[in-house]
Amino acid sequence: MIRTTNKVSTWGAASALAVFGGTVTGPVAAADNVSMTGSPMEEVSVTASRIQREGFTAPTPTTVLDGELLIKSGATNIGDALSRMPSFQSDQNASTNTLGGAAGRRYANLRNLGSQRTLVLQDGQRLPPSALTGQTDLNTVPQILIDRVDVVTGGASAQWGSDAVAGVVNMVTKKRYDGFETDVSYGMSNYGDNREKRVAALYGTSFADDRAHFTIGSEWVDNEGVGNMYTRDWGREEWGLVSNTGYGTNGLPRTLTAPHVHRNVLVAAGIISTGPLAGTTFNSDGSSRPFVYGSPNGSGAMSGGEGYGLGDGVARRLSVPVERVVTQARLGFELTPDIEVFGQANYGYVHVNTWGPSAGDNAPITIRSGNPFIPDELQSRMDTLGLTSFGLNRFAREDIYGNGYGTSTEIDNYTRNQIYTLGVNGRTGGWTWDGYAQFARSAVKTRGTGYRINANFARSVDAVLDGNGNVVCRSTLTNPTDGCVPVNLFGLGSVTREAFEYYSGSQRTETIYDRWVVAANVSGEPFSTWAGEASVAAGVEYREDDAELIQNDPIALARGYIFGNAQPLSGSDTVREGYIETALPLLKDKPFAESLELNAAVRETNYRNSGSVTTWKVGLTDALNSSVRLRTSFSRDIRAPNLSELYTSVSSSNVNVINPENGANLTTRTETSGNAALTPEKAETFTAGIVLTPQAVPGLKFAVDYYDIDIEDVISSVSTQQVVDFCYAGAASFCALITRLSEQSAVVRAPLLNLAGLKVKGFDTELGYGFELDSLSSALAGRLDVNYFLTYQPDIIVDNGSSSTNRAGDMGTASTPYGGPKLKWSGYFTYSLNELSATLGVRYVGNGKKNVMYTAQDIDDNSVKSATYVSLALGYDLPAWRDTAEVQLYANVQNLFDKAPPFDPTSSEGNPYNATFHDVIGRTFMVGFRVKP
Structure with a gap:
């Protein structure tokens, strides 16, 4: 030309x-x-x-x-x-x-x-x-x-x-x-x-x-x-941000910069995050012990202590x-x-x-009392306290296939x-x-391989003993042919290949x-x-x-x-x-x-x-x-x-927003999507x-x-809160995106x-x-x-x-x-x-x-x-x-x-x-x- x-x-x-x-x-x-x-x-x-x-x-x-x-x-x-x-x-x-x-x-x-x-x-x-x-x-x-x-x-x-x-x-x-x-x-x-x-x-x-x-x-x-990042000297310094839980009383700002910042909730060996057992983590053999926290110890992160750096640093390439x-x-x-x-x-x-990382559970995984993978000393403490369950947070760094990356998710x-x-x-x-x-x-x-399937994982986590003393999934008791493989989440290297492959799948x-x-x-x-x-x-x-x-x-x-x-x-x-x-x-x-x-x-x-x-x-x-x-x-x-902006399909999630009419919480089902208009x-x-x-x-x-x-x-x-706020301010076009179900709930479209x-x-x-x-x-x-x-x-x-x-x-x-x-x-x-x-x-x-x-x-x-x-x-x-x-x-x-x-x-x-x-x-x-x- x-x-x-x-x-x-x-x-x-x-x-x-x-x-x-x-x-x-x-x-x-x-x-x-x-x-x-x-x-x-x-x-x-x-x-x-x-x-x-x-x-x-x-x-x-x-x-x-x-x-x-x-x-x-x-x-x-x-x-x-x-x-x-x-x-x-x-x-x-x-x-x-x-x-x-x-x-x-x-x-x-x-x-x-x-x-x-x-x-x-x-x-x-x-x-x-x-x-x-x-x-x-x-x-x-x-x-x-x-x-x-x-x-x-x-x-x-x-x-x-x-x-x-x-x-x-x-x-x-x-x-x-x-x-x-x-x-x-x-x-x-x-x-x-x-x-x-x-x-x-x-x-x-x-x-x-x-x-x-x-x-x-x-x-x-x-x-x-x-x-x-751990292949570089600067990466091993693990600089990060830590929230100041003493803000308002110790004279320091809300967020602090610090070296050797580690996660304190997402822990590769697992950590109990709720109830009287909170702060309990696990050794490689699955036995329990107190987690070593750093200082300052903020919400989600801390300086020092055990664990590894923020940002999925182990499982992401430079x-x-x-x-x-x-x-x-x-x-x-x-x-x-x-x-x-x-x-x-x-x-x-x-x-x-x-x-990359297989998964990270910011929301606690519910472990029910009687799970046969719970260490004996921990089960005894649960029995003494009358606990029927606890919440476990765990960052899934399963190296199932021995690639040395600390992850089994590959794309x-x-x-x-x-x-x-x-x-x-x-x-x-x-x-x-x-x-x-x-x-x-x-x-x-x-x-992509190694993606966690939510339903299978939930069944795999819920392990029990059957009538013969075998560890099985609770779902298998009522459906013996469901193929569920129970998983042990306590400690490093505890997840077997069979369990991982049951609750993980490939996306193409x-x-x-x-x-x-x-x-x-x-x-x-x-x-x-x-x-x-x-x-x-x-x-x-x-x-x-x-x-x-x-x-x-x-x-x-x-x-x-x-x-x-x-x-x-x-x-x-x-x-x-x-x-x-x-x-x-x-x-x-x-x-x-x-x-x-x-x-x-x-x-x-x-x-x-x-x-x-x-x-x-x-x-x-x-x-x-x-x-x-x-x-x-x-x-x-x-x-x-572009075509993605025009035609992306609807995706739904539950979001809580503040109702500007009365300041109360409004529970919404938010539907995000593209917009052909x-x-x-x-x-x-x-x-x-x-x-x-x-x-x-x-x-x-x-x-x-x-x-x-x-x-x-x-x-x-546009966020759900913006849709609600703009409607309250008198924008009729945004009010058209809201369907009220009750005083406390609504469906909000956010294209x-x-x-x-x-x-x-x-x-x-x-x-x-x-x-x-x-x-x-x-x-x-x-x-x-x-x-x-x-x-x-x-x-x-x-x-x-x-x-x-x-x-x-x-x-x-x-x-x-x-x-x-x-x-x-x-x-x-x-x-x-x-x-x-x-x-x-x-x-x-x-x-x-x-x-x-x-x-x-x-x-x-x-x-x-x-x-x-x-x-x-x-x-x-x-x-x-x-x-x-x-x-x-x-x-x-x-x-x-x-x-x-x-x-x-x-x-x-x-x-x-x-x-x-x-x-x-x-x-x-x-x-x-x-x-x-």
């Missing part, structure tokens, strides 16, 4: 930066045809606009990543590379989600707005979603074929469609390549884990008098992952193993010198294996992506045009997402003004999405497992849209306007489910002179509800910036851009709603400067390139429909996916001399708070420290091979000083780290070689 986009020059220093550790680099904007370092560079098209025009400069900031040099660096995943760029946030990677169907996926998330609001393209075409929630897993992108990546950091829905609220990531691949190229690398961490092997190959050839061209690229990457194979093949044929037809096929396979995710495209592109009478038809399928199979689901697309685009320069030629681009597109989650397990359908229980889903949507864009020169060679241009676009989109919506954009660029350029844009952008989210985006290329300092480029994105009708869940608001503001700063060192002194040799990228985001304002909170600086999961440090930056220093290059990189993640809602009375230390990561990359071209091939040896070290992550607990899991912002793996090494013609 011929991209209808403007042209800019890449930047020598940016290319050098890509040699370092997969760092995202490139020009600070879709900028003038000016060398960033003083070296002439070839022109490339970028994605900021649909207009193709020499010298046009887009009003929207755009960064370019050189994909070829990224491959040389040994960075094996474009998702990891993007996450090091300050404008991105890594809310989904191999370390952030280590359990469940989304484990190991890598999503692009610009502006901390959530990955579902960043549009991901390949060669200007939408990549198929890897999940029902609409995001694309970057694991499925063929990195060796990437020519470069364009990152448009601003609203672009008018040009590219729904989801481009925060911006666009467009991976531009190599269409014509001659010869054979290979890249082989191996890496591991300083601790001997995180081992990764990679083999990639690219081949291209022309035939039929150079009218036909075939290109194929493939790569295999196998990363073995990392074990739990990084999950990911194996992927990605291939893309393209065949193009020129019917005439100006018309090409082509066919392209993409295939991606990703396998993620992970494990495998298999993702297969297929994309088939037929297209044509060409030029006719000064107009450039293209069209294509495409079918894409993403199929995800999830297989398959999700299939199909997409059909037909699209056509045209662009040209139909007329001229006094200031130059005007450009126009237009296009139409039709998409049809079909998704299905297949669940045939009757236990899961009845929600009978302790977790999991994915429910069937089936839904579809169709989209018809058309757009037009223009670039109109307004002034030329005037005072304060050497070149003034207007860029405007409008798109009309019709969704079968959500109706019609109009998006638009208008922008100005003003080149005051050859050294100073101003730019600004304003746009209306959208995100349409959802409408698209709407955003207004404003950007303004300045680009400086001072002629007095050749090779220097500096830019600052301000952005303000305001989203309304944000699709969000997803267009309720919330989200607003972010900030600044992006980028600087590049490169020069030959002999310009400073004839005694110096080589070249130095300095590059700097900074994002400052002081406002992330979340409105949940009843209150508004600025989550900027919030480093905990209370704000997910919207929190994050206010300040992030990356700086790189590249020295090159003949065949040798070396790059030193510094990446800074600013400080913040564990929760911005906390006050001094809520926690004793609410701070999260900043972190600085240093990296080093080396490359050497072998001169002996120069006559036959280009051979490069390379090596890089990430996290050179093995910086440990700061204490940043996540409320959902209690982990003492937050892999969204910080490196949890530590120092890693990689070596490799690359051969190309």
Whole structure:
């Protein structure tokens, strides 16, 4: 497909930066045809606009990543590379989600707005979603074929469609390549884990008098992952939060930070949590003894004492193993010198294996008196006290199969992506045009073993002696063929394989997402003004999405497992849209306007489910002179509800809320679900910036851009209490969600709603400067390139429909996916001399708070420290091979000083780290070689 986009020059220093550790680099904007370092560079098209025009400069900031040099660096995943760029946030990677169907996926998330609001393209075409929630897993992108990546950091829905609220990531691949190229690398961490092997190959050839061209690229990457947090020194410190049970009397806040924080309720050997026997735990042989508590001893957690750390730390990986194979093949044929037809096929396979805790019983398990597994001395105490039962809390860390992980719950995710495209592109009478038809399928199979079946477990726990003195389930006395196997829950290693396999089962689901697309685009320069030629681009597109989650397990359908229980889903949507864009020169060679241009676009989109919506954009660029350029844009952008939000089935639970009418408890059955009546989210985006290329300092480029994105009708869940409160406040639409059964009970529907608001503001700063060192002194040799990228985001304002909170600086999961440090930056220093290059990189993640809602009375230390990561990359071209091939040896070290992550607990899991912002793996090494013609 011929991209209808403007042209800019890449930047020598940016290319050098890509040699370092997969760092995202490139020009600070879709900028003038000016060398960033003083070296002439070839022109490339970028994605900021649909207009193709020499010298046009887009009003929207755009960064370019050189994909070829990224491959040389040994960075094996474009998702990891993007996450090091300050404008991105890594809310989904191999370390952030280590359990469940989304484990190991890598999503692009610009502006901390959530990955579902960043549009991901390949060669200007939408990549198929890897999940029902609409995001694309970057694991499925063929990195060796990437020519470069364009990152448009601003609203672009008018040009590219729904989801481009925060911006666009467009991976531009190599269409014509001659010869054979290979890249082989191996890496591991300083601790001997995180081992990764990679083999990639690219081949291209022309035939039929150079009218036909075939290109194929493939790569295999196998990363073995990392074990739990106890594989690291900082993890063994077990930092955590403990509630202060003496709050109000001891002068300390409600929550305290402390090392060696352990659970005091969920104990692997079991602990009695109710009645006069509370505090009794068990030895490995099942005998009882007092539990050793730490101090302070809070609700659910304590500092010191016995047990293990919070956050299921024993049973969760720091990084999950990911194996992927990605291939893309393209065949193009020129019917005439100006018309090409082509066919392209993409295939991606990703396998993620992970494990996790079998179960955790926050609610006590009832053990009845007379259970033959109760230790004799404990049964005697029960008899003396007249107890008929007690409550046992136990964290199920059954290592039934001897895998050494302390768990027998294992999950495998298999993702297969297929994309088939037929297209044509060409030029006719000064107009450039293209069209294509495409079918894409993403199929995800999830297989999990070791899930507890609630009903079977309840029967297995209730053990008795039969008439022959045999230990059996009570249910077996009345139903001898029920197959129940009694379980002993007292002590470590007490659960037999037979019992575990009776009350545990496997869950299997398959999700299939199909997409059909037909699209056509045209662009040209139909007329001229006094200031130059005007450009126009237009296009139409039709998409049809079909998704299905297949669940045939009757236990899961009845929600009978302790977790999991994915429910069937089936839904579809169709989209018809058309757009037009223009670039109109307004002034030329005037005072304060050497070149003034207007860029405007409008798109009309019709969704079968959500109706019609109009998006638009208008922008100005003003080149005051050859050294100073101003730019600004304003746009209306959208995100349409995804199929999961539209069609997720009803899930019921019992919830107690406060009745605002009288302050009494109201018992409700809450029904959460998707909502077929959802409408698209709407955003207004404003950007303004300045680009400086001072002629007095050749090779220097500096830019600052301000952005303000305001989203309304944000699709969000609503709590039962909010539904009740909003109704009481007079909102009739919420009263319609409540069915009163009596004065004390009700049924409350809580579907997803267009309720919330989200607003972010900030600044992006980028600087590049490169020069030959002999310009400073004839005694110096080589070249130095300095590059700097900074994002400052002081406002992330979340409105949940009843209150508004600025989550900027919030480093905990209370704000997910919207929190994050206010300040992030990356700086790189590249020295090159003949065949040798070396790059030193510094990446800074600013400080913040564990929760911005906390006050001094809520926690004793609410701070999260900043972190600085240093990296080093080396490359050497072998001169002996120069006559036959280009051979490069390379090596890089990430996290050179093995910086440990700061204490940043996540409320959902209690982990003492937050892999969204910080490196949890530590120092890693990689070596490799690359051969190309």
